[in-house]
Amino acid sequence: YKRAVQLVPDIEREVYNYSRVHANTNRSSSRVRGGEDENHNPRKVGSGGEGTSQEDPLLEDFDNLVDRFNRALHLDNQPPIQQNIQLSSTVHIGALPAEVLNYILKWVVSSDLDLKSLENCSLVCRGFYIAARDQEIWKQISSRAFGRSCLTTNVDNICWREFYLSRSRVHFNGCYISKMTYIREGERSFQDHESYRAWHMVTYYRLIRLFPGGRMLMVLSAEDPSLTAKLMNNKNFCSIQGALFGEYRIVDNKLVCVLHKQKPKKPVSKFRRKRRDSVMYNDTPDQDFLLEFQIKGKRGKLLYWTSYTILSRYASGRETEDSVTLSEQKFPKMQFNRVGSYHFESSAPL
Numbered sequence: 001y002k003r004a005v006q007l008v009p010d011i012e013r014e015v016y017n018y019s020r021v022h023a024n025t026n027r028s029s030s031r032v033r034g035g036e037d038e039n040h041n042p043r044k045v046g047s048g049g050e051g052t053s054q055e056d057p058l059l060e061d062f063d064n065l066v067d068r069f070n071r072a073l074h075l076d077n078q079p080p081i082q083q084n085i086q087l088s089s090t091v092h093i094g095a096l097p098a099e100v101l102n103y104i105l106k107w108v109v110s111s112d113l114d115l116k117s118l119e120n121c122s123l124v125c126r127g128f129y130i131a132a133r134d135q136e137i138w139k140q141i142s143s144r145a146f147g148r149s150c151l152t153t154n155v156d157n158i159c160w161r162e163f164y165l166s167r168s169r170v171h172f173n174g175c176y177i178s179k180m181t182y183i184r185e186g187e188r189s190f191q192d193h194e195s196y197r198a199w200h201m202v203t204y205y206r207l208i209r210l211f212p213g214g215r216m217l218m219v220l221s222a223e224d225p226s227l228t229a230k231l232m233n234n235k236n237f238c239s240i241q242g243a244l245f246g247e248y249r250i251v252d253n254k255l256v257c258v259l260h261k262q263k264p265k266k267p268v269s270k271f272r273r274k275r276r277d278s279v280m281y282n283d284t285p286d287q288d289f290l291l292e293f294q295i296k297g298k299r300g301k302l303l304y305w306t307s308y309t310i311l312s313r314y315a316s317g318r319e320t321e322d323s324v325t326l327s328e329q330k331f332p333k334m335q336f337n338r339v340g341s342y343h344f345e346s347s348a349p350l
Contacts, residue, residue, distance in 0.1 A: 008085055066133050069126040080127030094127065101131050103349065109137065110346035113144055113172050113212045117343065135160055140350050144212045145169055146250055168253040168295045174338040175229045176208040176303050180330060208257075208303075208334060211235040216248045218259055229339045244289065253296075255303060259289040285312040285320075293334070301336035 004011045081094030081101075093101070108117050122132035138160035142150055145164065186198030204222040209232040211217075219240050221228045231240055238245075246259035288311040293303040308324040308331070 014085070066130055069130055080130060081125060082127070098131070102134055102137065105131055105134070105137060106140075106350040107346050109141065109350045110343070111144075111212065111348040111350065112343055112346070113141060113350075114343040114346070115141070116173060133161060137350065138164060144350070147214065168250065169300050170210050170250065170255060170295065171299075171301065171336050171338075172210055172212055173342050174336055175225075175232060176210075176334040177225050177229070177337050178206045178332045178334040180204055180206065180332065182329075206334070207232065210248060214247050214249060216246050216257055216259070218244045218246070218257075225337070229337070230341055233342060246289070250295075253294060254306070255293040255295055257289075257291040257293070259291065261287040261289070285314045287312050297335075303334040305331045305333075 008014060080098075081092070083092040083094060096104075105118065105121065108121060109115065118132050118137075122129045142160050142164045146167065146169075150163075181201060181203045184200050184202050186200050202222075204220060205225045205228065207219045207221065207225060207228055209217045209219075209229070215235040217232055217235065217238060219228060219232060219238065220242060221240060228240065232238060232243075236245075244259040244261055246257055248255060248257040250256075290307070290309040290311060292305075292307040294306050296302045296304055305326045308326060310322045310324065312320045312322070
């Protein structure tokens with residue numbers, strides 16, 4: 001409030017005038033929608049009066065808003081982003097070229113595809129709405145989300161935003177989380193009787209983080225998922241023990257993932273043996289986990305397991321392939337949960 005008073009000393013008068021104009025506009029539009037005239041009398045239907053055959057512009061569809069806003073700005077012959085309060089000491093963002101504004105929005109989206117912030121920018125005014133619907137921005141978003149293979153389709157007269165929204169997609173501003181439980185028998189102490197048996201309910205979580213560009217991370221943890229998800233903020237490193245990195249790809253409405261587990265390195269002793277090392281090491285294989293999900297739910301926020309295969313490769317050249325039986329108890333559906341700290345700041349533009 002102090003900052004607003006410093007910028008505009010009569011800010012209270014401006015706010016009052018602004019709210020009064022909008023209140024009158026809303027009151028008149030409600031009378032039009034309710035079928036009343038200016039004197040609050042019911043409007044007669046079919047009487048040939050004024051306004052019976054004209055459509056209320058407030059009731060028009062929201063389709064092709066970009067074209068309507070462009071026509072309105074062209075007729076007004078004014079810049080897309082207008083300044084409400086004239087300040088001589090600063091340069092308004094509406095004075096910037098369209099290319100610079102486009103580059104700013106690419107930083108808003110960033111390399112992490114923060115689409116929520118882009119949609120919030122489109123709610124500011126008509127100029128930001130037009131800039132947020134730029135074809136180049138949504139083409140790069142579709143390329144990052146679905147791969148460059150989507151650019152080989154018929155791209156003549158295509159709206160890239162509708163193309164992105166019409167396809168099955170995943171979300172990048174959070175984690176897909178599932179909760180698993182099982183009952184485990186506890187240990188007995190010397191004071192327990194034979195008739196007493198301790199049982200424990202064990203709860204753990206499976207978290208999957210998908211990064212733009214095809215990189216993914218999966219973690220199994222018994223800790224609070226909200227705390228675990230905050231540690232999954234890097235696509236190349238994770239401090240959680242047993243974390244698996246891999247790649248994914250979206251094929252139609254399916255999510256195909258490949259996770260890699262490297263075998264532990266053989267420990268190197270500081271003291272060299274003069275004779276041949278006689279210690280026998282187990283042949284631990286390199287394992288790849290092949291996962292397949294079906295994207296369902298509203299806006300693709302649910303993942304259902306369809307297949308789970310473990311491929312093991314030994315140093316001797318032998319390979320084994322094991323298929324895991326999927327059950328609702330051990331492999332429940334994974335639900336998306338947003339994590340606000342992922343898109344807290346932008347590291348690189350789109």
